[in-house]
Amino acid sequence: MAKPKIEEYARVIRSQNFDEIMMLADKLAGKRVKMVNATAVGGGVAEILTRVVPLYNQLGLKVKWEVIKGTGAFFAVTKNFHNALHGSKVEIGEKDFAVFNEATEANLAEMDFTGDDYVIVHDPQPAGLIAAKEKSQAKWAWRCHIDTAHPQADVWNFLRQLIVKYDASIFSTPWFARDLPHPQYFIYPAIDPLSEKNRNLSRHEIDTVLNKYQIDRNRPLVVQVSRFDRLKDPLGVIETYRLVKKQVDCQLVLAGGAAADDPEGVQVLNEVTEAAKGDPDIHILALPPFADLEVNALQRAATVVLQKSLREGFGLTVTEALWKGKPVVASAVGGITLQVIHNFTGLLVHSVEGAAYQIRYLIGNPQVAKKLGEYGREHVREKFLITRKLRNYLLLFIALDHPGQDIIKL
Numbered sequence: 275m276a277k278p279k280i281e282e283y284a285r286v287i288r289s290q291n292f293d294e295i296m297m298l299a300d301k302l303a304g305k306r307v308k309m310v311n312a313t314a315v316g317g318g319v320a321e322i323l324t325r326v327v328p329l330y331n332q333l334g335l336k337v338k339w340e341v342i343k344g345t346g347a348f349f350a351v352t353k354n355f356h357n358a359l360h361g362s363k364v365e366i367g368e369k370d371f372a373v374f375n376e377a378t379e380a381n382l383a384e385m386d387f388t389g390d391d392y393v394i395v396h397d398p399q400p401a402g403l404i405a406a407k408e409k410s411q412a413k414w415a416w417r418c419h420i421d422t423a424h425p426q427a428d429v430w431n432f433l434r435q436l437i438v439k440y441d442a443s444i445f446s447t448p449w450f451a452r453d454l455p456h457p458q459y460f461i462y463p464a465i466d467p468l469s470e471k472n473r474n475l476s477r478h479e480i481d482t483v484l485n486k487y488q489i490d491r492n493r494p495l496v497v498q499v500s501r502f503d504r505l506k507d508p509l510g511v512i513e514t515y516r517l518v519k520k521q522v523d524c525q526l527v528l529a530g531g532a533a534a535d536d537p538e539g540v541q542v543l544n545e546v547t548e549a550a551k552g553d554p555d556i557h558i559l560a561l562p563p564f565a566d567l568e569v570n571a572l573q574r575a576a577t578v579v580l581q582k583s584l585r586e587g588f589g590l591t592v593t594e595a596l597w598k599g600k601p602v603v604a605s606a607v608g609g610i611t612l613q614v615i616h617n618f619t620g621l622l623v624h625s626v627e628g629a630a631y632q633i634r635y636l637i638g639n640p641q642v643a644k645k646l647g648e649y650g651r652e653h654v655r656e657k658f659l660i661t662r663k664l665r666n667y668l669l670l671f672i673a674l675d676h677p678g679q680d681i682i683k684l
């Protein structure tokens with residue numbers, strides 16, 4: 275699918291918001307930006323970068339996206355870091371920090387930051403690249419996509435000594451802010467309404483996907499789309515479905531793929547497949563990367579979209595579902611609570627039983643489900659579309675050029 279032109283967004287958002295983007299981009303024309311993360315495919319960060327990088331370039335900036343390299347051992351360590359930052363108890367030792375440092379050194383030897391005006395480093399995996407700052411002219415910001423409200427101390431302290439060297443940090447919400455000596459900015463993640471994953475689909479396109487996976491269009495369908503990761507609670511999703519099913523006939527789709535930097539995925543998928551055995555109404559779909567049309571169709575086909583995460587940085591799958599006007603039942607964790615305002619843009623839950631109760635309620639009350647979906651869509655239009663994010667980053671670049679100034683005259 276061809277990448278949309280920036281002008282096409284003018285018909286999705288309010289015109290004053292669009293004009294502001296163009297004005298800010300004009301101030302930054304020609305500036306060189308480097309975005310660095312750990313995976314080109316899979317998970318929310320790659321998803322966002324795939325969409326925003328071409329748009330910045332259309333706006334006249336020169337943005338490059340580079341992906342660091344790492345061994346299996348490195349990604350096992352950074353997966354543990356990820357879980358520890360989210361607050362899970364994880365065993366980490368000096369050996370793990372050494373593996374992390376070695377990968378950092380190897381990447382530093384291959385990467386070049388000369389000529390960059392801004393370097394944005396996403397998440398912990400590439401955080402050590404800050405060692406290149408001394409030799410670069412760029413302003414450096416660390417972009418954290420993780421819920422860092424209650425990180426495991428040893429992992430956070432290790433990362434912190436790297437992060438303090440950045441000019442600024444960016445978190446997804448103020449709740450995740452840390453004690454840091456530099457400015458902290460807050461930028462909500464966002465989705466692209468014109469992407470293959472979020473564009474409108476015809477009935478025929480949706481049905482084609484449902485037929486492919488032998489899902490019955492005529493019975494209620496509960497859908498969770500997420501990587502096969504314990505923090506997405508896939509076993510809790512199956513338990514929830516089983517409780518719903520005791521009283522209401524329904525089907526479950528649990529669809530996900532594994533991110534290239536997530537070695538746990540296969541193991542979790544096996545556990546989930548085992549738990550679902552013997553019930554033809556549970557569809558466990560191991561999707562390949564770039565199955566955007568499938569994800570779109572499954573979300574649109576859902577009677578209720580579930581997001582039963584135990585922890586969540588933000589939860590783009592929730593944004594995607596809300597944008598599609600779907601009633602969402604989601605755990606009240608992390609960034610989900612910014613998106614799902616209880617009883618207004620969706621329903622928040624705290625347990626398997628609570629999730630099952632609310633799903634049954636929505637299946638039985640389609641008018642309520644429809645209203646929640648409509649409000650959810652408008653909430654996303656105002657706050658969580660990619661255009662708002664573009665605007666925030668343009669402002670961030672300008673702010674990085676004016677350290678310590680509360681008011682910047684443009």
Ligand code: UDP
Nearest residue numbers: 317318321500501529530531561589590591
């Ligand atoms: N996703 C996908 N295919 C899958 C699983 C997830 O395309 O099999 C997408 C999903 O639609 C969303 C992103 O990956 O855009 C996941 O982002 P989220 O913030 O929900 O979770 P993360 O994986 O970053 O923890």
